[in-house]
Amino acid sequence: MIVVVDYHKGNLLSVERGLVAAGAAVRVSDDPAVIASADAIVLPGVGAFADAAHTMEQLGQREIIRARIEQGVPFLGICLGMHLMFEEGSEGAPQEDDEVSSNNARGLAVLPGVVDLMPCTDAAGQFFKIPHVGWNRVYGPNQQGTFESPLFAGIEPGEYFYFTHSYAAPTGPFVIGQTQHAQFFPSAVQYGPCAFGVQFHPEKSSDAGACLLKNFVNLAQAS
Amino acid sequence: MLAKRVIPCMDVKDGRVVKGVNFVNLRDAGDPIELASRYDEQKADEVIFLDITATSDDRATTIDLASRASAQLHLPYCVGGGFRSVEDIRTMIAAGADKVSINSAAVAHPELITQAARAFGTQAILCAIDAKAVAGNPNKWEVYVAGGRKATGIDAVEWAKEAQARGAGEILLTSMDRDGSRDGFDCALTRAVARAVTIPVIASGGVGKLEHFAEGILEGEADAVLAASVFHFGELTIRQVKEHMRSCGIEVRL
Numbered sequence: 001m002i003v004v005v006d007y008h009k010g011n012l013l014s015v016e017r018g019l020v021a022a023g024a025a026v027r028v029s030d031d032p033a034v035i036a037s038a039d040a041i042v043l044p045g046v047g048a049f050a051d052a053a054h055t056m057e058q059l060g061q062r063e064i065i066r067a068r069i070e071q072g073v074p075f076l077g078i079c080l081g082m083h084l085m086f087e088e089g090s091e092g093a094p095q096e097d098d099e100v101s102s103n104n105a106r107g108l109a110v111l112p113g114v115v116d117l118m119p120c121t122d123a124a125g126q127f128f129k130i131p132h133v134g135w136n137r138v139y140g141p142n143q144q145g146t147f148e149s150p151l152f153a154g155i156e157p158g159e160y161f162y163f164t165h166s167y168a169a170p171t172g173p174f175v176i177g178q179t180q181h182a183q184f185f186p187s188a189v190q191y192g193p194c195a196f197g198v199q200f201h202p203e204k205s206s207d208a209g210a211c212l213l214k215n216f217v218n219l220a221q222a223s
Numbered sequence: 224m225l226a227k228r229v230i231p232c233m234d235v236k237d238g239r240v241v242k243g244v245n246f247v248n249l250r251d252a253g254d255p256i257e258l259a260s261r262y263d264e265q266k267a268d269e270v271i272f273l274d275i276t277a278t279s280d281d282r283a284t285t286i287d288l289a290s291r292a293s294a295q296l297h298l299p300y301c302v303g304g305g306f307r308s309v310e311d312i313r314t315m316i317a318a319g320a321d322k323v324s325i326n327s328a329a330v331a332h333p334e335l336i337t338q339a340a341r342a343f344g345t346q347a348i349l350c351a352i353d354a355k356a357v358a359g360n361p362n363k364w365e366v367y368v369a370g371g372r373k374a375t376g377i378d379a380v381e382w383a384k385e386a387q388a389r390g391a392g393e394i395l396l397t398s399m400d401r402d403g404s405r406d407g408f409d410c411a412l413t414r415a416v417a418r419a420v421t422i423p424v425i426a427s428g429g430v431g432k433l434e435h436f437a438e439g440i441l442e443g444e445a446d447a448v449l450a451a452s453v454f455h456f457g458e459l460t461i462r463q464v465k466e467h468m469r470s471c472g473i474e475v476r477l
Contacts, residue, residue, distance in 0.1 A: 013293045013319045047344050120421070128225075129446060131346055131392050133423050135226045135268055135476040160226060160476040162299055164321075164346040164392075181225060204299045204321065206266070 002220060003038035005065065005081075006030040007055045009047035015078065018203035021210065022217040032060040040220035041068055045079025045201075049089030049115060049167065050105035052080055066108045074220040075195040079165060082189060082197030084108055089115040091167045110191050113170030119182045128182035135160040138177045138187050138200065149176040151188065151196050153215050159208045161187070161200035168199065194219050226476040227440050228268035228447035229464055230425060231454045233258060234275045238284040241275065242451060256291050262454065263298050265461035266476060270296070271324070271395075271449065274304035275370070282311075286318045293319025303351055303395075309338045316343055324349035324395050327368035330375055330382070333389055340390025348393075349425075350386035354379035354412055355399040364398075364412050371399050379412070380419045387420045394420060395449070398428040405431025413443030425449050436464050437471040 002024045004012050012028050019026045019042065027034065035041060043065065046052075056062045069075045069085075077085050088104035104114060120130050137158045139145035145157040168185040177188030179199070187199040196216065202209035234242045239253040251257055259270045272292070274285045282305065289302050303324030306312050312323050329336050329350055340348045353371050357363035364379035383394050396416050398409035408426045417424040426445035430436065430453055439448040453459045465475040 013290075014321075017294055018297075127421075129421055129423050131422065132225065133346065133393060134228050134447070136224070163225075164299070166345070201299070204297065206263070206297050210297065 001025045001027055001038060002040040002042055002217070003035055004028045004042045004044060005035060005061060007052055007059065007061065009052060009055065012044050014201075014203040015042060015044045018210065018213050019217060022213040024217045024220070030059055030061070032064045035061060035068065036064050038068070038073065040074035040216075040223075041065060041076075043075070043077045043081030043084060045077070045081040045083070047080060048092030049080060049083055049107070050092035052084060053089065053105040053107060056084070062108065066110060069108065069110050069191065069195045072192060072194065072223070074216070074223055076216050077197035078203070079199060079201060082199055083115040083167060083169060085111045085189065085191065085195070085197045086113050086115050086169055087111070088113075089167065090117065091115065110195065111169075111172070111174055111189060111197075113172065115167050115169050118166060118168045118185060122182045126182075131164060131166040132181045133164045134162070136163055136179050136181070136187075136200075138179050141175045141178055147177070149188070149190050149196070150219060151176065151190070151198075151212060151215050154211055155208055161198075161202065161205040161208060163187075163200045165199060169197070194223055224474045226268070226474050227445075227468065228425075229436065229461055229468075229475070230269050230271055230447055230449045231259075231262045231267050231461070232271040232273060232427070232449050232451045233455075234273050234451065235285070235288065236274075236276045238288060240455070242455070255288060256295055258455070259292060259296055259300065262461060263296050266465070267298065267461050268447070268476060269299040269301065269321075271301045271303060273324075274302065282314075286314060289315055289318035289320045301349055303349070306335075309335070309342055312339050312343065316347060322347050322349055322392075324351040326351040326353065329386065330366060330368050330377065333385060336386055336389040336391050340392070345390050345392035348391050349395050350383070350391035350393075351395040351397070352379055352382060352386070352416075353397045353399050356409070356412070362411070362415065364415070367399060380415050383416045383420050383424075387422050391422065393423045393425060395425045395427060401429030402427075404429050407431065407435040408439040408443050408445070408448070410438060410443040413439060413445050417444040417446070423447060433459060433464065433467045437468050437473060440468065440473050441471065
């Protein structure tokens with residue numbers, strides 16, 4: 001059973017239905033005990049990083065999700081759910097009061113780095129709109145742009161997915177998909193064999209999104 | 224690159240699409256979900272349901288619509304009309320809407336944008352602006368509310384800037400002068416607003432033919448283009464529109 005983590009920030013229906021359509025048995029829950037017994041975990045994304053991180057902490061979800069990912073339980077973070085895989089996020093954090101202290105909120109910290117506001121100008125100084133809203137292309141991390149991760153099995157490089165966000169993950173060897181707005185940013189990441197994060201919303205991304213969810217459900221059922 | 228979006232808009236009254244629908248092969252031309260599903264198949268980039276009754280009695284119908292849309296559509300959708308409080312918005316988002324658009328209530332209570340953006344994220348909050356040219360002043364547009372019946376004296380460009388500052392994630396900008404005219408978007412209005420804000424602007428009002436969509440992007444500098452009747456009547460398909468936009472050098476998802 002796949003557990004969709006509810007951290008009380010809004011609508012999880014589309015994610016739940018997308019997973020069900022991909023053939024999964026799904027339960028939406030905010031209960032750490034239920035999360036602890038899940039065969040796979042999906043962390044959807046609504047709201048701001050600091051707020052979500054705080055709520056997860058309060059509900060006792062943070063440590064159990066982190067532990068389950070470390071144990072190799074299949075995991076998919078969507079949008080903010082991907083951001084929460086990282087160490088810190090600046091979204092919704094109080095303003096810095098001096099140069100050394102950081103008021104950034106803590107994430108699950110399975111991946112390194114800080115999730116920060118996207119750059120709004122390219123190398124030539126041209127301005128790009130933020131939030132990054134709409135359909136954009138996702139490419140693999142290599143020079144040819146081809147996908148290597150099983151999460152993208154059967155999906156063509158350059159396929160469109162639906163995005164809506166202002167903050168983006170840091171880059172690193174964990175990147176399995178990238179997208180260009182003002183600059184290239186990580187649009188999909190992977191930790192270990194079966195923990196993934198995607199910046200876009202597969203549940204809103206038509207056939208390609210359904211294919212990606214199906215890939216995740218297959219991975220979850222195979223493990 | 225981010226594709227420019229094509230957005231069909233459905234005016235919904237008592238749970239049915241109004242403003243003429245003559246779509247081929249629909250079992251029921253008045254059902255908003257069935258129509259939206261067709262647009263989903265045609266690769267519309269998102270759809271908007273505008274509840275034009277939006278009296279309290281009809282809210283249940285609209286909430287039910289949002290819930291059915293969430294079950295059947297595989298693209299983002301926005302519901303507009305009749306929101307007066309954060310609680311109204313919460314109900315709609317809980318029912319499955321990805322975004323809501325706020326119009327009159329935001330003008331009356333601008334803090335509603337702030338509160339809603341804080342509660343649901345800026346990406347969920349569209350500020351809808353109905354604007355009309357000020358007579359004798361070619362670069363001034365006034366905001367109207369109550370379905371375009373009531374002038375406010377507020378400058379449309381200034382209001383768009385304030386909406387952004389308060390946390391709106393997008394502006395849905397309708398030219399009342401062009402709406403229903405089939406003369407094309409008011410590109411001067413669209414450009415004035417698009418240049419004044421850093422958030423995406425959806426151009427609305429006036430589409431009558433294929434070329435108008437590309438004009439909204441290239442001359443109006445909009446990030447997305449919205450139309451209703453040309454799609455509902457089956458005069459143009461989403462694909463035709465996107466192919467034409469692509470032929471004009473615009474990035475679209477085909």
